[in-house]
Amino acid sequence: MKRRLYLRALVGFMSLCVASSLGGCGKNGTSESSGTISGGSSLENVSKQTVEPSMDPAKVVDSGECGKNVTWALDEDGLLLVSGSGAMQSYEYYENYAPWHEKRAGIKTVVVRNGVTSLGYYSFRDCANMTAVTIPDSVTSIGNGAFIGCKSLSAVTIPDSVTTIGLSAFQDCKSLTSLIVPDSVTSVGSSLAYGCTRLESVTLPKKLKCVDFGFFTDCESLTDITIPESVTGIGMGAFSGCKSLKTITVPARVTSIGDSAFSGCTNLTGITLPDSLTVIGTSAFFNCTSLSEITIPQNVTSVGREAFYHWTSGQTIKVKGKSEAPESWNAEWLLDSEAEVVFNA
16 A cells, blocks of 8 residues: 555656646736736727637636737636637646636636647646536647646547647546547657546557556556557556556567556456566566466566565466576565466466
């Protein structure tokens, strides 16, 4: 239990630290109570210029700027409309919040209009009652933590125009049941769907290089996933706590499996490791008690401490091409494991 809590805290903390080092672009430029926007535009003018016909200007409760050429308006029904051209402003996790942050509890739907090219860092952070979002084809990037903590968001469509998704983009979206990342996406940050406890199915882009740390940590409803053949590494805690995951094939190009990558996958019954694999991290298969056996490929030169922790006497670890564990493997790679080890398998 202590190990699971430590991993969750570590992955979450790393996500926020990396995001903080990358994010934040100045002040929000919004006056929420005066009905005016920095630069002298009136609320009435913004309403006329930026809202769609479906948003009654009389219902607008607040509005302002959220980018050099991007504006926003929020109505009394909970519709947040983002309009304009170019990139949204980016915000930070602990300060310099999005201008609608104080009113986030009342946001139910977000519509980003065509012309906006990016969703800024932490734009819709903790909009816990938001159930739907529309992302237009003009958007090419989704920033770090853009939807982190949107606990009621049950579905999202990422358009084919998107090429980059930042870290923790959908972290703790606890109502999200499926996620399709289109093949247009070439870069995905860590902790993509960390803590999405209802997530059942995922489609990853064909050009993805790494299933990075915390990608699917604690996605306890995820039953199966296909890792693209382009992937060369599986990061720390990538599938940790995926209690419903049953089978998985690690692609032929993967050379490393990170620390705790599959720890706590208690219902995993089958996994295939490729001949390309050279590194198995610390606690990589911690408490994978439903696996009857696993085969360590011949080219593995490093196995971390307690890689097979809590394995029982009914489980088997087969080691290819070796008569004993090499010195390069951690001396405690079998710590607290009762599994049978078969060398030269």
